[in-house]
Amino acid sequence: MLSGKRILLGITGGIAAYKTTFLTRLLIKAGAEVRIVMTESAADFVSPLTLATLSRNPVIHNFKKQEEHSTDWNNHVELGLWADLMLIAPATANTLAKIASGQCDNLLLACYRSAKCPVFFAPAMDLDMYRHPSSEKTFKTLESYGNLHIPVGVGELASGLDGEGRMAEPEDIVSFLESHLRKGLPFTGKTVLITAGPTYESIDPVRFIGNHSSGKMGFALAEKAAEMGAEVILITGPTHLQAQNASISCYRVQTALEMHAKTQEHFKAADVIIGAAAVSDYRPVSVYDEKIKKKGASMELQLTENPDIIASLAQQKTKQYIVGFALETENEMEHALDKLKKKRLDAIVLNSLKDPEAGFGGERNKVTFIDKNSDIIPFDLKQKSAVASDILNEIHKRINP
Ligand code: C5P
Numbered sequence: 037m038l039s040g041k042r043i044l045l046g047i048t049g050g051i052a053a054y055k056t057t058f059l060t061r062l063l064i065k066a067g068a069e070v071r072i073v074m075t076e077s078a079a080d081f082v083s084p085l086t087l088a089t090l091s092r093n094p095v096i097h098n099f100k101k102q103e104e105h106s107t108d109w110n111n112h113v114e115l116g117l118w119a120d121l122m123l124i125a126p127a128t129a130n131t132l133a134k135i136a137s138g139q140c141d142n143l144l145l146a147c148y149r150s151a152k153c154p155v156f157f158a159p160a161m162d163l164d165m166y167r168h169p170s171s172e173k174t175f176k177t178l179e180s181y182g183n184l185h186i187p188v189g190v191g192e193l194a195s196g197l198d199g200e201g202r203m204a205e206p207e208d209i210v211s212f213l214e215s216h217l218r219k220g221l222p223f224t225g226k227t228v229l230i231t232a233g234p235t236y237e238s239i240d241p242v243r244f245i246g247n248h249s250s251g252k253m254g255f256a257l258a259e260k261a262a263e264m265g266a267e268v269i270l271i272t273g274p275t276h277l278q279a280q281n282a283s284i285s286c287y288r289v290q291t292a293l294e295m296h297a298k299t300q301e302h303f304k305a306a307d308v309i310i311g312a313a314a315v316s317d318y319r320p321v322s323v324y325d326e327k328i329k330k331k332g333a334s335m336e337l338q339l340t341e342n343p344d345i346i347a348s349l350a351q352q353k354t355k356q357y358i359v360g361f362a363l364e365t366e367n368e369m370e371h372a373l374d375k376l377k378k379k380r381l382d383a384i385v386l387n388s389l390k391d392p393e394a395g396f397g398g399e400r401n402k403v404t405f406i407d408k409n410s411d412i413i414p415f416d417l418k419q420k421s422a423v424a425s426d427i428l429n430e431i432h433k434r435i436n437p
Pocket of ligand 1: 316
């Protein structure tokens with residue numbers, strides 16, 4: 037959820053500021069870009085150098101930059117507009133009260149005033165300060181501005197008292213941000229199972245039957261589904277690709293039988309299944325223990341049929357919306373419609389090897405989405421990530437009519 041998100045982290049002067057080192061690290065690990073603005077007193081609690089190193093960006097607290105008489109200054113408007121979200125953590129009683137009363141006497145507050153993005157605040161104060169009636173009033177005021185309140189934790193406080201007022205733990209702050217970002221996304225609460233890549237069917241210890249599938253289409257679908265809020269189970273044959281989004285659980289297999297077994301394991305959890313893998317239809321009857329020696333001018337290899345993974349899942353279907361792919365070289369539409377019916381799928385994505393630049397290995401694809409009611413939606417040649425969006429949007433329309 038946080039991957040690629042631009043986060044403006046505002047740190048104010050409370051002891052919980054030391055936890056922003058962990059918080060920054062977690063945000064960076066989640067793929068976010070982080071810029072930090074501190075109040076003067078925050079720097080008494082945590083070192084700007086540590087935070088600059090962790091965030092990979094200079095930490096700022098002043099309008100003025102170091103260079104004397106520079107025309108270049110820390111522009112709160114630019115920072116406010118840059119951010120996809122602003123997080124004030126820890127948010128002290130002082131800063132919260134200043135926001136609530138409209139004060140703007142430091143760079144952090146000016147950034148807050150300039151931010152057009154959602155603003156989250158994670159209060160941190162001692163027990164009695166937290167319990168003071170003005171706290172509740174301040175929180176309500178900020179909430180009325182549309183700011184999002186990350187509730188405090190309960191436990192030991194810096195004063196030695198025990199109770200409410202601790203800043204939420206960094207992990208909880210990250211989860212809070214993630215669940216907010218996930219809300220309202222089309223696939224939130226859905227699990228999408230995707231097969232990708234080729235399968236390798238061993239002949240002997242060094243040879244196999246495979247195909248030219250790169251896995252790029254399946255991985256693009258996985259990334260896009262995760263961006264659209266889904267939990268993704270990606271089951272892939274051999275490929276060098278790596279899943280980036282933390283919502284993708286990636287399982288690597290070699291053969292069609294292994295892919296079949298893995299899909300069976302995860303089938304029940306899935307709401308949507310997309311078969312983007314180029315599964316080998318056949319495998320050698322037996323795998324030789326030793327490398328086969330060259331003998332004569334010809335040789336025969338006996339093959340046996342692999343299970344049709346997507347068709348076997350469609351047979352066990354309960355709630356799942358099941359989509360296959362059809363890569364055709366001739367009579368494309370006829371063959372795709374035939375597969376849709378025979379495999380008892382809800383929809384099929386047709387791509388033709390006749391389309392220049394489309395299909396295996398490349399960065400782009402040209403597909404037609406066909407559902408079981410013979411609704412046919414052709415798309416232009418596009419980057420695979422845009423193709424993935426088109427496919428997932430068509431699925432979404434059909435599972436949420
Ligand atoms: O029959 P064909 O291989 O053209 O069908 C393609 C569709 O069926 C794809 O969605 C592919 O992932 C799936 N398939 C499968 N198991 C097989 C063969 C194909 O799941 N053994």
